[in-house]
Amino acid sequence: MKSKILIAIPLLFASTNLAYLAINEFFMEIHYENILLIINSVFMIILMIIYYNSSKRDPLDLYESDGYSAINIPADSFQINAQMLINHFPDFLCIKDKDGRWLGASDIYLKLFNLQDVDYIGKTDAELFHYSNSNVDILKVSFIQDKSAWHLKESVKETRLVILDKERKTFEITRIPIFDKYDNELKLIVTGYFVSQDEKKKNQLELLPKVFETCHLSFMFLDKNFHITEVNTAFSLLADYSNNELIGKPLSFIIKGKLTHLQTDFFTNNSRRLWSGELICLPKSGRGFPVKLEISAINKEDNNVVYFGSLQDITQQKQAEKRIMRLSYYDELTGLINRSMFYDRLRKFISSGKVGNIHGTVFVIDLDRFKIINESLGHDAGNELLKVIAQRLQELIGSNDIAARLSGDEFAVLMMSDQTYEQTVYAASIVAGKISQKLSEVISVNNHDAFIGSSIGISIYPEDCRTTEMMLKAEVLLKNADIARNNAKSQGKNSYQFYNKDFNSVSQDKLLMELNLRKAITKNELKLHYQPQYEAHSKKLCGAEVLIRWHRNNEKMVPPDQFITLAEDTGLIIEIGYWILRTACQQLKTWLDAGYPLQQVSVNVSAQQFNDTNFINLVQKALNESGLAAKYLELEITESMLIGDARFIDLQLQQLKRMGIKLALDDFGTGYSSLAYLKNFPIDVLKMDQSFVRGMTLDSKNARISCAIIEIGHSLKQKVIAEGVETKEQFDFLRKHGCDIIQGYYFSKPLPAKEMTEFLKNDFDKFWMPVKKNPFE
Template identity: 40%
Template sequence: MDGTHRKFFSLRWKIFTLLVVVLVGVQGMYAFFSLTHLNEQFRQQRQQINKSEIARLDGSVEASYQRLLEAAELLPLIDTSQEDNYITPLARLSQTINLKFDSFQLTGSVNAAYLYDSKARMVGFWGEKVHISEADIQQVFDSERPLRKLICTSICLRYVAIPIQLDGKKQGVLMVGRFLFDVIYEIKQQTALDIGLVLQAPEGAGELGSWGLLINSLTNRAQNQELLEQVSLHNTFKPAGGSYVLEHNDHYYEVLFSPLQGVAEGSAYWVVLDDISGHLLSIRHSLMNYLLLGAGGILTALILLSLLLQKPLRFFTLLSGELSLLSRSEFGEFRNNLQQFRNRDKTFGEDERDLLVHSALLLSEQLERLEDEVDERTDSLEKSRQALTKERDFLFGLLETAPLVIITQNSKGQLRSVNHFGLQLMDLEGKSLRKASFIDTLQREEERLEFLANTHRLMEGLESEVRTDSVLLDTIGHRHDLSWLHVRLRNSHGDEPLILSIGMDISDRKRAERRLHWLANHDPLTERPNRLFFMSCMNDAIEKNRGQHGHVAVLFIDLDRFKEVNDSLGHSVGDKLLKVATRRISDCIRDSDLLARQGGDEFSVLLTSVGDLEGAEVVASKILQAFQQPFWIGEYEIVVTVSIGISLFPDHGIDGATLIKHADVAMFQAKDAGKNCYYIYDVEKDNQRFERFSLGADLRKAIQNDELVLYYQPQVDALSNRVIGVEALVRWQHPTAGLLSPDRFIPLAEELDLIIPLGEWVLREACQQMQAWIRVGVPEMRVAVNLSVQQIAHERLIKSVEEALSDSGLSADCLELEITENFVIQQPEVSVGKLTYLREQGVTLAMDDFGTGYSSLSYLKKLPIDRLKIDRSFVKDIGIDRSDESIIKATLAMCHSLGLEVVAEGVETTEQLNFLTENGCQIIQGYYYSKPLPPEALMSFICNQQALVDEAKERL
């Protein structure tokens, strides 16, 4: 004992006091639960009533739509206008509504009407004007189905929109609307409740200003408006709706706010007011009866208990004197003294007092043992305490040193605890946490709104955890990107619920993501937008200008000779050149225009607001002029020009992919035109390029598909009219384009490296055809085949000629190969040896198109040729140009002196024939005798010519 004197308080009174407390507590609990039960019954009853009233209101609104629909369907059927062929059906309907609307409005059928045409354009409106979505009107017209909606702005208007047919055709949409006043007064007449409608008010306006609401309509407004104002002053508004109880003038009222269905959330609420004073008074009377009955029971119980406890309490007084021995650990004496109590007052046998004595004896023995055990366990607990202290210190140190922001906060974002890392990062060291808010650390408004919304869901139990991101500025202004995990802490002591928020600094990852996003849309070398970003901006610009009839121009720029710079000076110089070129192009365009690198040495410029092509040409000219100045890259002076292709929206394409493709095509047209210029996209030239590309693709399959054919033009001896040879001329029987002449596809074959297989096919086919003619009795003659430059240079020339002769069985004397003078004279080391070998094998060699190339006489006498063909460009001017006649005479004289045969090509007139024969040229090829013919027709021509020869011999 501590030795201080304590006031004695008898057990009798303690029992009485305890019993009173217990009985009062039991009675109070019973009264409390009864009150709770009554209140719960009352609450459920009120919920059911409120639910029923709201359902009644919603049902009345729902039923009113049908009345509106009937009114809307009735209006087009009323025709008060005279038949007039000069106005549209919609105009007639508009006149009808003008005449009838006031009567409809007076009867309360409608409060507003709107008429729209088939393009959702308003034809007319009557009554209250509200904004109706054009998309809704168009939907009604397209779907031909009614649409009903409820709009609440400064008033609430429910409307029905229906498609209308006039004169048997869809003409437009009719919308009729009505306020909600009729619904309110209809329900008021059915019930004894006061009903109203409140709307969201502009900030600071409205009768319920603290709630941001204004009263649109309210029954018994003079009294009920004051009630609503009192409710708004003393309560927090629940956006989801709810009920509020208000005491006013000794009466209790329940005010119910319920969101109006079919409108934007928080824009309108039903208000239902009910006087619940009678119900609450009934509950209070029931509670008072419970309390009075309980007080009488408690008094009776106390009297009976006093009589029962008198004797036992005397025993407890004696026993209490002995218990002091236990406090002094005198367990033996305590047991000896206590044995005397066991032999007293056995009139009615043993009772609880004897059990108490027995228990006290056992207790003394147990206390004696426990006292020994306590000493042992004290030492053990001390050791455990020390271990727990170490564990606590470890966890505390871990939280304080971890590179994470660990905070606890309440549902309003007020901080309750922050670890050391968070204090430093959030600049809260030495500051009171009670004044700090987590929301204040969020830099952006959308972050605050997101946090509040997620916190609400977390506290309501809708989510077990929430993750958010935020931006935080530290004490020195550095930006930190944080990723937060928010969880609700369990509340086991009745304290306010807390949220545990753990933030991880992800700034490095965010910087990497931003860098990756930048790289995905930019060229890292020039730091300009790349093709992907350019295409996106171009498509946006096209869509913006599409409806405004504006123009968008695309310039496709290619650096001329850039590959030469890269190959000769290295890629590092090339990269620097690209950077400088980028700046030079950028200086020529406006800030509103976009320059992008397409890849390699190609750039593109997007002119988003250009009036016409002239504006694009001005920019292209500025860029060309800028590139006239040389570039200095280190010690190198580099001259690089550009080729620019221009395409314009919508003239050259209506989408981005087409515009960029056409600008690319125009750029290649600029390169074909000599580079260092700009070219505007030309659809005709593009078609030519496409046709050339298509022919190139088809040409690869032409040989395998046997689409190539040979025509033969005869070579006639003008003196005897005898056919002495033919020239094989290839044609292409295209599946869709028809018969194509060589000038359509031979240059393409040379470009695509197809001239070798094509030439070998012509050689084989010509040899086989000539051998076939010989077999059927045609006199032996030469078949002339043209050799291309690539064939002469190719290593297989000799082998292909030998294979063609051996496979066909044709004698080498019957084969003539025509070669062009330019290649032979330019590269005699390549050609002379091969041609000499072929001539030695018996193949006749002819020089084709003599006079159009170098025509070097010093080389001519060294070449192993047997024939020379005068080009048609000289023959066609016989009788017109004396210079060409002189050239032909000189050529014939030269060939005669060298012992060469001469063949004149392109002979078409008698004058040309007479001039040539008079000057010693008797082998003629041209339309004078025959155009190129297919094999069967040529066979007939040879036979006819032979008949003429035989007939001439007979006449002689």
């Protein structure tokens, strides 16, 4: 009984208080919400009186049943049924125990969660959540607000949007925690009501002045003459003026632009409600900056018009737009215009009225050997080189001419001339010669001297642009210059060519070859040939170099120098290179299993393959798939591949060495490396270029160079292979001077795998005793 009193007294006090406040408010201003508040408070008072005066079998007597608290309502109670009173409570009401179990709830509160037909007594929000299908998000987080009320030991309010009778309504909830005199938690009263639209508007209107003043956006009010009547703090800070300095001033005091047009637009167009534009703000400091101004017309009740405006500083936005514009039309690295802008300038030149009296010359410039330098010295060095090239081009052309970077190592120049066609061609040849000479001069990059040549294609407008479609003229002119550039490159590089209509067929042939090469990979048209290698002192076959051949559609063989270069230009060399590596390893494993005592198979590696970060993994994958031991694989690299990032090169080579792979330096003596590379890098074999072999018996200088190469290799404990040996005299000379391995047509041309197998069989029968197992395993 004592606990009941402790519960009832605070509730009675709270209810009486609520009623007093509501009645007081009622006489000040009559609102529906106040009437409901009075009714609710009276209900709560009656409820607490009943609770206090209950008899032996109290309608709200609590007992423990099945592990939870419940409300015992005697059926024969002659007193007012308290549960009925709770049920008919006109607004939201729910009573919970200290553990959050529901002890009673009003009908409208149950309806809110669609729990009218659910036995909710003794259940928590989490348990009722599974029965509810309406406003479940409130039930889901209700326990958080409950905890907050218990923790704060005071009423907690929140406002939520709910759906009731298919309408969205604003619901204000108050949680009142009840404690005994020992501060023990007893009951939690959850009550609430709907907020009417009028009250919402009133609350919103009360907030408007605070929002206006505290908002970080810059706001102002203007009278009908566009004079400032009020500004917020953010506006004053943006303009660098105080409120008093701005009030009463015309908008033109702070904004520079076509304000007269703005006012006229509003005055002459009564339906105009909103104006937006970009203008310049003139702050007190005097340094103007771009702003976005938005002005809305507001009709007052007296039919007068006021204007509400906002200012937004768009300085960063404008800077970003400039950066985007520059990135869209300029090359970030060199500062030259890009391909898109070059096309645009070319089109404007062609469509201008002056075209009938002038000629236009387009130069397309491709850098020779840039890929080698970029892959060898690294991308940073390559970028520095491109900057130097761009600077040299700008120095060579006139102030009215245009230079552009079209792509990686491709540049273009547009020159305009009022001379005749013949004079234009002559002038273009002089300029092309100067460009070729200037770009071939040594360039110092990262303490390395780089030599870059150029292949230049030239087309003349209008002679090399015979098309009736004006929009296509620029594309055709640039395409024809590009075709001429390809022809110059194929003629030996570091040269220039004027466009000739016959070049079109050559260009189409190249495109067709690329398409066929892609098909050749899947159609198994690529075949490996093996050229035998022999020990010089014993004339015993010890290995073979792998060479790729392409028999297109079973027709005439395509020369390797044509399609290998194409594969490198198109990036197909990575895929083809791995296929060569894997196939060669599989073939050698087959021969070794058959008992043929070969010591190695030698595979050429391109610069693109070697610089690929996945190269080491691909080599290991080829060995794993074939089952070939790494000691039988020899990889041939060129001297030019050793120029560049020494740490990366050494890392690649050392990883290959740790795997047990042999490394051969191909075409030794013809590249660009220093003898220091032989000392610094783990090279096992030097391959003497066939250009020295070819003349060694005819030219004493070639003979001495050949001997020197052999001596250098042996002094560094490296084997020496001579390739391109075709005569007995060459073989005898090399054998006499200690060359280790001989390769060339003197012994055999490169053979397909099947013929090579027969060749091995014959050599095996000649020099070796039959064995059942490879003796080198």
